[in-house]
Amino acid sequence: MRYRSTTVLNVLVATMTAALLMGIGAVVQAQSTSTRSTEGAKYTPPRTAWGAPDLQGVWNNGTITPLERPGAAGAKETLSDEEVATADSESATRADRRPSDPAADVALAYNQFWWDRGKSIGRTSLIVDPPDGKLPPLTAEGQKRRDARTAARRERGPSDSWEDRSYQERCLLYHGVPPMPTGYNNNYQIVQTPEYVAIVHEMIHEIRIIPVDGRPHLGGTLRQWMGDSRGHWEGNTLVVETTNYSSKIDSFRIAAASATFRVVERFTRVSPTKIDYRFTVDDPTTYTRAWTAVLPMSKVPDQIYEYACHEGNYGMFGILAGARADEKNAKEAASKGSR
DSSP: OOOOOOHHHHHHHHHHHHHHHTTOOSOOOOOOSSSOOHHHHHOOOOBOTTSSBOOOEEEEOOBOOOSSOOGGGTTOOBOOHHHHHHHHHHHHHGGGSOOSSHHHHHHHOOOGGGOOOOBOOSBSOSEEESTTSSOOOBOHHHHHHHHHHHHHHHHHOTTSSGGGSOTTTTTSOSSOSSOOOOSSOOEEEEEEOSSEEEEEETGGGEEEEEEOSOOOOOOTTOOBTTOEEEEEEETTEEEEEEEOBOTTOOOTTOSSOOTTOEEEEEEEEEETTEEEEEEEEEOTTTBSSOEEEEOOEEEOSOOOOOOOOGGGOOHHHHHHHHHHHHHHHHHHHHHHHTO
């Protein structure tokens, strides 16, 4: 959102950067094809003082292109210039077209001022492999986990406790790794040192500290919300492998991340203002095959703002209080009916 204090996160980023530079960190639009563009092949990125490709700055990955290809697109992979312009125009005005029905107007909630959805990247989907632009089918084990999670939630209800609400609502995490675009707060600040690459996400102030010094992954029993990332350079590309995801993670149709869930990201600066970013998800116990998506990042002159979440979050109290009121009403109605 636009009205947030910058102080805390600015101090955090400055402190983190200084610590990394001192070596105190042990704990610490549109590339639309499936291959890198001619521009990227010819571009020589700037270098850091120690010789690594320089990815530093604030970047935005907002886009209205969906993760999966809509059924109406058929086998079509890319959009024409006219289709891109139409999609961008529709997105830019959608929230300001207020419905006459009051209930529908309230449900819409925000007008266009609050959104930062970005524009189309010229594709019908972010997924480039499989070629149909769809997430692969789940394996039998993956479907079993998903069904078990669905049944448990159906039995408990969506608001039995705060733990039944999503980790986004609980201000714990948004998409984590890989980062996916949202309706707003799509900015990422990248900071580099010889030993680390740090990425600050504006949404829910997530911070990734990625070692690039060759150290091994954590032991398999240590599983984290955003997984355990390790990076290395392949020419001008930063390659990051993330494993050890917490079983509490639930995204991309996953009911719970398995011990074999693995993501490989590639960051390649292809121009002064573009990073070709793509990632591959590989989890043989969840999906019948690996899949890959592209998500270009554009350099922006903005700064990262603090995302104040639970500090002013009255929604959780309202959700749980409403659920208890519904339960009370249902119990009273049942009691009256039995008389």
